[in-house]
Amino acid sequence: MPTSATPEIPLLLGLDFSSTPSRRKPVVLACGERRGAIVRLHGLERFAELAALRERLCQEPAWLGGFDLPFGLPRELVQSLGWPQQWPALMDHFCAQPRSELKAQFKAFMAPRPAGGKFAHRACDGPAGASPSMKWVNPPVAWMMHAGVPVLRAAEATFPGLCAGQPARVALEAYPGLLARELIQRRSYKSDDTARQTPERLIARKDLVEALEQGRSRLGLRLKLSHAQRDALVDDASGDALDAVLCLVQAAWASGQPGYGLPKEIDPVEGWIVSA
Structure with missing residues (x-):
């Protein structure tokens, strides 16, 4: 399986993330490349520990990835809490705090806000x-x-509009639900609960994979899969593998856009979701 890339055609990544990965629920990394309008999936890799994922990202000299985790916080929240308003300092401050303390501060921010507008x-x-x-x-x-940004920063990634790092390693915030809803509307296609892994969700995954292969999204890209890869995406009832591939396709779209398709001005506190 090819794992490195030429400068002209960088290695593309898509990551379905978990803040507490395990053998039962690993993070899933999709690796691939783009040639014209074709996105080819090289393979899927799974990591039960974030240290192993960090090592993997550091191994590759060049990549462009879509990562399914937030890169920023609402400016309203940050200003209310008096936190730093430049991204590197904000992430240092946020990621250094225990989650129990962060939760307490979030709850204090939300307490006086009206129902329906707590967040x-x-x-x-x-x-x-x-x-x-x-x-x-x-x-x-x-x-x-809280768990994922330190991994990407340890890999010295560049976060466009937020923080400079290694120019050949580019991290973009992706969101698989954005692309999935475009292709199959709001049909549910995944669940970690075995009892909810229904035939209807299986059919939705089949339809989603077919739509990706046919290039039916506004991104104008077609996903190229082997028979075994197609079966693996459909058979994964958790949807983690499919979410990683959705992030890969979003990264592939960004690779062909000026400025990765991001707004010219990105709030350095909030960041932006690629292709939104």
Whole structure:
């Protein structure tokens, strides 16, 4: 399996992330490349420990990846808490605090706010249909950022619009739900609960993979899979492998866009979700 890339055609990555990976629920890394309008999946790699993922990212001299975790916090929240308003210092401050203390500060921020408006949102949350990055349950995206951003920074990644690093390693915030909803609307295609891994979700995964292969999204890209890869994506009822591939396709789209398709001005506190 090819694992490195030429400067002209960088290695593309897509990561389905977990803040607490394990053997039962590893993080899944999709590796591939783009040639014209074709995105070819090289393979899927799984990591039960974040240290192993960090080592893997550091091994590759050049990559462009879409990572399914938030890179920023709502400016309203950051200003209210008096936290740093430049991204490197903000991430240093945020990631150094125990989650119990962060949760207490989030709850204090939310307490006086009206029902239905407890959470603060980033500018990109609405266009992407994403959860607020300060949520700590269902899904715990705040803890994903708390665990994941240090891994990417340890790999000396560049975060466009936020922080410079190794210019050949580029990390973009991706969100698989954004692309999935475009292709199969709001049909559910995954669950970690065995009892909810239904035939309807299996059919939704088949339809989603078929739509990716046919290039039916506004991104204008077609996914190239082997028969075994197609079966693996459909058979993974958790949807983790498919989410990693959705992030890979978003990274592939960004690789062909000026400035990775991001807005010209990105809030250095909030960041932006690629293709939103």
